[in-house]
Amino acid sequence: MTRHALEALSRADVVLLDHLAPHQDLPRWAPKAEIIDVGKTPGKHRVPQRDIDQLMVQYAQAGRTVARLKGGDPYVFGRGAEELYVCEQAGIPVTVYSGVTSSIALPALAGVPITLRGVSHMFTVVSGHAPLSGSELDQLAGLLKDGGTVSLLMGVKSLPHTVAGLRKRGVPESLPMIAVQDGFRPKQREIYATLDDCLETLADVKPPAVITLGEVCAVAGPRRDEVMARAFETH
Numbered sequence: 001m002t003r004h005a006l007e008a009l010s011r012a013d014v015v016l017l018d019h020l021a022p023h024q025d026l027p028r029w030a031p032k033a034e035i036i037d038v039g040k041t042p043g044k045h046r047v048p049q050r051d052i053d054q055l056m057v058q059y060a061q062a063g064r065t066v067a068r069l070k071g072g073d074p075y076v077f078g079r080g081a082e083e084l085y086v087c088e089q090a091g092i093p094v095t096v097y098s099g100v101t102s103s104i105a106l107p108a109l110a111g112v113p114i115t116l117r118g119v120s121h122m123f124t125v126v127s128g129h130a131p132l133s134g135s136e137l138d139q140l141a142g143l144l145k146d147g148g149t150v151s152l153l154m155g156v157k158s159l160p161h162t163v164a165g166l167r168k169r170g171v172p173e174s175l176p177m178i179a180v181q182d183g184f185r186p187k188q189r190e191i192y193a194t195l196d197d198c199l200e201t202l203a204d205v206k207p208p209a210v211i212t213l214g215e216v217c218a219v220a221g222p223r224r225d226e227v228m229a230r231a232f233e234t235h
Contacts, residue, residue: 128155
């Protein structure tokens with residue numbers, strides 16, 4: 001939660017809350033606000049997106065200050081741009097305060113940097129909401145074999161498809177991975193795996209979770225000293 005977001009919540013008359021947004025202390029952060037849960041979970045949309053758009057506009061046009069609270073960065077697979085556009089079309093002024101995307105924050109929570117000198121100098125963020133196409137898997141396999149890092153959001157259900165595609169494209173079975181489930185929540189879990197054993201090791205991981213793949217993930221496993229030595233060698 002950024003300072004700007006906290007200040008916005010303190011001024012809000014209405015908060016439209018997403019499922020993944022921080023909410024434990026929301027009554028204290030937004031003491032005068034009506035809090036409306038419009039969150040979505042896999043396969044269950046409490047409030048359809050079109051209705052969320054209408055709620056934002058209706059409350060704002062009624063003269064109320066509306067805060068739309070999302071988890072992470074609303075512009076990373078978060079419909080932030082679409083919701084901003086809806087408000088703009090209705091003539092409603094909007095300020096966006098981006099948080100820290102879970103694609104970076106959750107691996108970091110497990111001690112995994114998304115890049116590391118001498119190990120990984122590039123990364124990509126991928127939505128696993130739908131199974132990846134052949135060309136997308138080609139790109140990811142090439143990135144991983146070149147030492148890149150992949151942060152997979154919403155990819156728990158489609159993980160078997162992703163793993164099979166990477167194996168077929170020659171990604172080493174020893175490729176390390178880390179899954180962080182329920183990050184920054186009381187039931188947070190961090191599970192280390194490799195491409196070889198991940199379907200068994202991560203079998204009980206449930207959304208919400210971020211799965212990070214790449215050589216840099218070895219810093220969370222038994223090869224930590226080896227990988228960190230490579231970083232220091234490049235100083």
